[in-house]
Amino acid sequence: MNAQRFLAIARKEWIHVLRDWRSLFLTVAIPMVLILLFGYALNMDLRNVPAVVWDQSRTSQSRDLLELFDGSPYFSINTCCDSYDGIQSALDSGTAMIALVIPHDFASRIEGSQPVKIQVIGRQRCQYCQACPGICSGHRSDVFRQCKSTADSAADRS
Numbered sequence: 341m342n343a344q345r346f347l348a349i350a351r352k353e354w355i356h357v358l359r360d361w362r363s364l365f366l367t368v369a370i371p372m373v374l375i376l377l378f379g380y381a382l383n384m385d386l387r388n389v390p391a392v393v394w395d396q397s398r399t400s401q402s403r404d405l406l407e408l409f410d411g412s413p414y415f416s417i418n419t420c421c422d423s424y425d426g427i428q429s430a431l432d433s434g435t436a437m438i439a440l441v442i443p444h445d446f447a448s449r450i451e452g453s454q455p456v457k458i459q460v461i462g463r464q465r466c467q468y469c470q471a472c473p474g475i476c477s478g479h480r481s482d483v484f485r486q487c488k489s490t491a492d493s494a495a496d497r498s
Contacts, residue, residue: 388416392427392436395420397446405442431463438462 357364391409395402410417418435421427430436441459443449449456 387413389414389438390418390436391415392419392421392430392439393417394422394424394427394439394441396444397442399447401447401450402442405446406440409440427461431461436463 357367393406395406406417409415415438419430421430427436427439427441431439439459439461441461443457443459446456446458
């Protein structure tokens with residue numbers, strides 16, 4: 341197809357689009373509505389995920405960790421419990437979407453610069469459960485750096 345034919349067909353189609361104002365309106369309006377809808381109305385960010393905590397350590401380091409988690413925009417610690425049964429009932433009743441279990445040797449591992457595993461338990465068929473472990477793992481590196489620096493500064497003071 342040569343350029344003269346292409347320009348003739350393009351001109352003819354452009355005239356049809358300009359004559360049919362409904363098509364022109366839909367051509368412009370639908371993408372604008374979709375941009376606004378996907379840009380502002382559909383927000384898939386996780387914010388204030390209700391959580392339950394079982395703090396087996398009950399030390400100042402674990403309390404610092406919980407304060408940092410609760411102070412983040414991602415989690416809202418609603419309740420604390422002292423057994424897996426309490427966690428199960430909180431998850432089943434819907435008062436929490438995830439549960440954090442802090443081990444009893446949390447403080448000694450932090451002070452010894454050893455890795456600490458925090459158990460994250462999620463509800464079955466929960467929209468947050470797919471994303472929460474990723475958020476926890478990304479968030480925990482910042483939290484543990486702060487907990488470690490707090491433990492180091494406390495050791496320096498004594």
